[in-house]
Amino acid sequence: MRRIGLGGVFSCLILLTLCCAGCGTLRPAFSPEQKYPVEALERDYTLFRNILNESHPSVSWHTPADSMEYYFNWGKSQLKDSMTEPQFRAVLTYVIAKIRCGHTSTRYSRQYLKWLDTARLPLFPISIKILDDTVLLNNTLQRSNIKLPRGTILTEFDGQPFLQVVDSLQQHLSIDGYNKSYLDQTISNRGAFGGWLRLVQGWKKEYSMGYIDSLGQQQYTSIRLVDPPKKDTTKKHVLPAIKEKLKKRERREERLYYARSMQIDTGLSTGYMTVNTFNGRNKFKPFFKESFRELNRRNIRHLVVDIRSNGGGNVNHSNFLTRMLINKPFRVGDSLYAINKRSKYGNHIRYNAITGIFMSVITRKRADGKYHFGYFERHVFKPRKKDHYNGNVYVLTGPNSFSAAALFAGQLKGQSNVKLIGEETGGGAYGNTAWFIPDVTLPETGIRFRLPRFRLVINKDAVNSGGGVMPDILVKPTRETILQNRDPKVERVRQMILQSSLSKALQYK
Template sequence: MKKIFILVFVSLLFIQCTSVKRHNNHLNDLISEEKLKSDVDFTYKKLKRLHPNLYWYTSKKDLDFKLDSLKMTIRKPMTSLDFYKKLSPVVAAVRQGHTFVYPSVKLMTKKETKALVKKGTGPFSQFDFDYFNDKLYVIKNKSYNKSIKTGTEVVDVNGIKPKDLIEEYSKFYSSDGYNTTLKTRSAGRRFSSFFSTQNGIKDSLRFNFKYNDSLKVITIKRHKEDTTKTVKKIKKTLTAIDRIKSKALKKKKKVNGYNSDLKNYNRNLHFAERDSSVAVMKIRSFKNGDFRTFYKESFSKIDQYKSTTLVLDLRDNGGGRVTEIANLYSYLSDSTFVFLDKAEVVSKSSLLKGAYFNGGSFGVKAVKTIFSPLVYTYLLLTVHKDKNGKNIYATQTKPHKVNKDSFKGKIYVLINGMSFSASSIISSNLKGSKRATFVGEETGGAYNGTVAGFMPLVKLPNSQLKVRIGLMLIAPHYKTEIKGRGIFPDVSITPTLQDQIKGTDPEMDWILNDIKSTISEIPKTE
């Protein structure tokens, strides 16, 4: 049995290595005009078969015109990357942030990836960047070269100007609807991925830095921490208290969702004031960790500490599980609520073929085929037509009761352009129910919903590009008449470059000052 397992493992490893090698060997191949045009037609066919409400923001007439125009511009063979640059803007014209084209880039085997990680941290990963007024700045220097100050402008990298690359690649993806804050807020963080897509992963980069009108060229290399000077840890016997602390830390990592790369927690709760009157809940995403336990314990603690104000920080929260935001909302709503409308799908088969059978190895697909009758029976029972003839799939649509530990006090919600998907859906309901005061900037996710849920990757037959397509139109219970825009803040505050450099938080500062001013306005009773 052991020999069979080893043989299977080696075989799979060989197949994976061969597949990666084959992919990389054809990256720069020229693909014929006919095949590229065929991929354009294939993309549109899949969008129509899988994407509900495809013409929500761009009419069929306009989208047809864009695709026909695209095919007319294909007049010579091109590489998959060149084709990606032509196809992506058209797919982005659907204006759904979950639907986009992945570029075809050089792949690495597991062995190569492991070897690269052993070599140390790449040059881009040694900095945090942000983009202000068409300029890229170093917001945090984590590199071995400590002479690079926070607030230093990146004039170019290997001769490539950030503004040129960011403007080119910003055409290749979209927010939901007509919102612009997602792109402006995420541009600095995406720059390194734009550069790597265009130029590959590099072990060293030549940065042209500018600080106080002084220019300096510095080469940053892949860096590995020196462990030779590490003092040997002295073994010590763990006491009962040590074991309790270790167990508590392990539980916290599991419940809060610990990110070992960033060394932070996905969910956090702390109290901003000494008297615990202001609870601050920071949620970086609605993924990873045991959310039910976290919210149960957190709101129990908030109730125990008699907090009168809750600040829910959803800045930079890209979304996640619908079940989690519905659970969280049960602690925030002040009455029985309906969280979502029934989700619209193209058809039963769009869920079966588009999501269930999409992706996976031959073995996985074989197992799925065996269980497909059960899945199809489930879809027959759950997907049905409404009075308007649309196929709908019910999830989180029944009336929910508020949780027994639901928060009764005042709620503030912090949002920005990178508050997207699930974080926008819960924000829509909080905004529509007038349950919270919003501070920050317009969300990247649309107020009236998004097309997401199951999101299969569809591989194009000739260029091998992959298109991600959302299969379910997920809409919050509350809506706005303003089409294609996000949740607008009640108090608009956008951090400046100096805020980033100094590490100040003007949005949180405004909230804390507003709480204090409200308290001071309450008349004292004798």
């Protein structure tokens, strides 16, 4: 037998490497227009349906089981022909929205998101604001062809009543229960209307739009998609390492400031604390401790806590803030449970390999067959003694106050020195389904959806209306405040603080 020398071995290895590289280049590049065959879509859809029914604890909490079966069957009936990823995701979002759980939603595949990051897509030119049964123009892109002022009443979109178009898109939005204010705010958030229109219906280059002019007359105009800004081709100089470190530090400080901030107005004896999230890595405990220490040191009589943009996060952070303000012990909820430890579809669920161990440590199976998170069911949190704040507290709430932010508002509601001012929270007052939320990846399309594992019931004796935490004082934006760019909630709080200060001053006369 002929022996191959060392040089021959290297030659073979090089040839093999080149072949592999050549094979790699023959792989088709990802195309957003790729259509998946019906068989692949059905496999993904069956998995989607089975995992939700097996592991989601609230599939039939707000929607009866027979109704959910109807929606699951409806989704399957849509798979009659091949679909692109956005088309299939639109079907999934419609079905998953019927669960009425704001923590259960879909996401594009990683490949599709990677493509979106580099794609130079046109921009939708307007954002809207829903006020009761009226659609207002909220913002327009500077480079758009639209010359209408902010606050213009919009009546029609692409030949249909504007509210009808909005309602068709809202059918795809995930909410807690039956919270209409959250639905209206979600579609009103910047860019949301155009984004959901693109997913559900696809974009056209131009749309007709009806509106009411300054004389109260019906008028029509057209709106066009806006080309993306041109790429900046100028050469960028590489910053020295020390400048890059400073830049990182500035970004970190900016992130922390956005997450939570505090200003004190000594003239009004008022602190204004903004808490936009309860997510981790934002140094909440040191911030809260320092803030309340300073409020008490200066003898500040009023505190405004703004959670209008707080979508939730870690309940330990919201609990800590609650303890700084509440005047009685509290529990997070009456029950907190999952319906299984581990899924049999674990290959598609993130963290499933460790979920069983995690569940065995923190939960116990009870007589009802559920796996209860006993710590939060039993543990009584007490008001924090050190630097506890006892002044007047005004909590600003709105439809974007969700999850842990809604828990915070609900715990303080009814306390004598606390007033909730604003609008109904987006997070449910009765409870939610969240806590541990792994992603599920569908193998054929790569589309992902969030799978919350625990159901929380805050107060089992309360009525589950499917709504959020209601404010003590309802303050909503109006067309007038939008036109004048005013914040009516802050104005109302300021008025209350001035009246309180005046009353106190009169007492000493």
